[in-house]
Amino acid sequence: MTDVALDKTDPAGSLPSTEKESDDIIEEKIQENPPATDAEGEGAAGGVYRYIKGDLFTSEIFKVEIQNLPKYIGFNDLKKFLNKHGINPHKIKLFSRQMFAFVTFKNQEERDKAMKAVHGMQWKSKVLSVRLAKPKADPILKKRRQEEEAEGGQPGAKRAAGTQEGEEDEEEPLNIQIANAVTPLWNVPYEEQLKRKEKEVEGVLQKLTREIGNNNKAMLPWLFVQKEKYNKMCCPLEAIQPSPVQMEYRNKCEFVIGVGADGEDKTVGFRLGKYKGGSCAVVSPSETTHVSSEAKRVVQGFQQFIRTTPYAVYSPETYEGHWRQLTVRTSRIKQTMAIVFFNPQKLPEEEIGQLKQNLRQYFTEGEGKESAITSLYFVRMGQRTSAGTDDLPCEHVTGEEWIHEELLGLKFRISPHSFFQTNTPAAEVLYSTVGEWAQLDQDSTVLDVCCGTGTIGISLAKRVKKVIGIELCQEAVEDAKANAKANGLTNVEFHCGKAEDVFPTVLNAVMSPNVTAIVDPPRAGLHSKVILAIRRAEHLKRLIYVACNAKAAMNNFIDLCRAVSNRVRGTPFRPVRAMAVDLFPQTMHCETILLFERVEYSSETQTTET
Known part of the structure; x- marks a missing residue:
């Protein structure tokens, strides 16, 4: 599941801090x-x-x-x-x-x-x-031109509505502005936050109900009964599960490096807005509620370091400069990884080597030692044709190669690019629910799709005959294999590749009569090829879908339930249970779990629609 191209299931990571500037x-x-x-x-x-x-x-x-x-x-x-x-x-x-x-x-x-x-x-x-076609206009330059024209043609045009002549337009303090940008529900009582999120998921299920009816007429009688029972929803929505922690819960944050909103150069933090909104101003995360104190300490130390260097911050407006981004990963066992993203431009290799040496010395022997970094990486970012960073090689500078975390009594190692849920205590709630709903036994085979470091499959492995994980990121697959070994598991295997390429082959090779699939895909959902393979595999009776953005996954839900056609083969599924789990307090985002079961037709006949 992606912090913008990073955390594949973390919509809360899609903050102004994480915008990447490259061709895309x-x-x-x-x-x-x-x-x-x-x-x-x-x-x-x-x-x-x-x-x-x-x-x-x-x-x-x-x-x-x-x-x-x-x-x-x-x-x-x-x-x-x-x-x-x-x-x-x-x-x-x-x-x-x-x-x-x-x-x-x-x-x-x-x-x-x-x-x-x-x-x-x-x-x-x-x-x-x-x-x-003409290229698109750069929003910052476009906004700047519009403001200049407004000032030149109509004095006072920029003044806020309702402000009288001679009055100053008072802006909110920067700490309030950044809180509104990255944690928009920071001033809403937590119980109210949960109610809003539950209402949002309820709306998704009501829409899904309508879509199933439009795409599978055979389910209309069943849908009619369900809607009467569950407030126009196709299945019961169980009470939302709160996050055990609401403050400082993020174990991974990405911080942009730029000019501060207060005018301070080389500021590490979050953007007040997106580039396409015409803003590049950066504000320190020091007063944000969702960032851990460990991460804030690293940000402060790193900011102090880059301000002593002659290298400028990278400008998305001019494509010049060097310092681009800082990613910080932390764990409950007090390990911290820092990943520095730097645009080398045309600097000689010797100079970059010296910079890495200075970073190492600063964080191991200098003032940065207080940051308590246990793992430090350096990443070169150039003018590339991809907006993501997952494909960039990480140069290990000092410390351990991984950080480690404990979850549900199990041990996990985490590499720089590997996915791991950003709220560990809430992830335990999420995975415990998945395990309960899966109804597993010693004859079960679990297919863990988009498995990351193997957390879900490994947490279920002792209950089942076999776990098969599929993951795109090679680093995460290596971590998953090491995690299975570290936890003494021998009934787990992992495959690296795109789910749409690997899953059909893996699924067809599974002969077990008791197969359950658990999918935890990126925000956009699963590739349609995966859904079609699931539909064709009649021996797969149960599917648990973990969606970080249920709206974006709607097409997946519909395809699981739609009537048989030339494109969609195999008996459809239908949703029988749903729940929201709050992994992202202070934001409107949450995880949604849906349990789908294969429709069992007795006397009904399934017609083929072309």
Whole structure:
């Protein structure tokens, strides 16, 4: 499950601190803008297209607009259509209602090839047209220009509504602003927070009920009974489980490095807003409620160090500078890992080597020793074509290679890139519930999909015959194997790869009559191939879905329950139990557990829909 490309199931990690600037951030950090006039000038020094430079790759400079698309097509339809005709887009942004799409390419050759191939082509009775598209405008420069124009043309235009002439527009203190940005429920009583989250999940289940009815008419009689029982929901929603701790609960935080909102340079903390909102200001986490005191101590020590160096902070506006991000991982057994992200630009290797040596000395012998770091890593971030950091090699600088944690009486090691739930006490509540709902015995086989460091499968291993874990991150798989060994387990195995590639093969190889799947995917949910494989495997009768964003996983839920068709084979599932578990106090996010069971038809017949 992803803190933006980091914690795959942690929506609370999607904070202003974690925005990555690279090629893909053009998608994230710049808003769609109407074609610019020549006067704006893509290459003008002060223009809103200044982020486009010859020595920095961005696919925005190889962008086209495809018009007159057929109605009702989806992203995958367009991608398959283009691939079928030998076109390999870098990114696609589809506006299906307006029947057009922006498509970018990695180079001019690919772009020109696509324009030549697609323009005038017929697709579902529609004749497509293609034209060059302007890049998006940089939001900070765009906002700055608008403010300058407002100030020049209408004095006082920036004044807040309701402020009288001569009055100062008073802003809230920075600690309040950052609390509102990263922990928006910080001033809401915890019981009220839980009620809001439970209400949110209730709405998701009510929507799912409607969607099941729309996509599987055979379930309508059952749905009618369920809705009468459970307030228009398809299954009972059990009482939300609170987090055992509501303060300083995060064991992993990502801090951006930039210019402070108070004007202080080289500030480590959280962004007040996202780049696409026109803000890069950074505020210290010192007064935030969800960050641990151990992490705050590391931030303070690291900030002190970088302020003694000659290297500037990285600017997402100009793509210049070096210091980019600090990730801190902590554990309940008082181990702390720090991961420093640095853009080397064109610094010589010797200078980078000396910098790493200075970091090592500072945190082991110097003033930074008080930070109590037990593991230190250094990561080089360049101008890349991916917004994530999970694929970047981590250079071990000093200390142990891992930190360790205890959960449900078991021991786990954690690598820099490995996923581990960010609220350990609440994760124990979550995993205990999963274990209870799974109804396992010594003949059971558990498939742990998107298993991270193996926490769920390992916590259930002693109750079952076999556990098979699947995980994309190689580091996490190595951790999972080591964790199984450290806990004396021999009935556990782990496979590395994309779930959509590995899961069907693993599932088909399992001959056990008692198979339960537990899936804990990233925010976007499981790939449709995984859902289709689950549906086809008739011997798989029970599925527990752990969703960090139930709204985003809605398509998965619907596909599990929809009627049989040419695309979806196998008897459908239906939801029989649901619960919210609060892993992210002070925010609107929570984990949702849904138990799905295979429909048992007695006299009913399942019709095939094409």
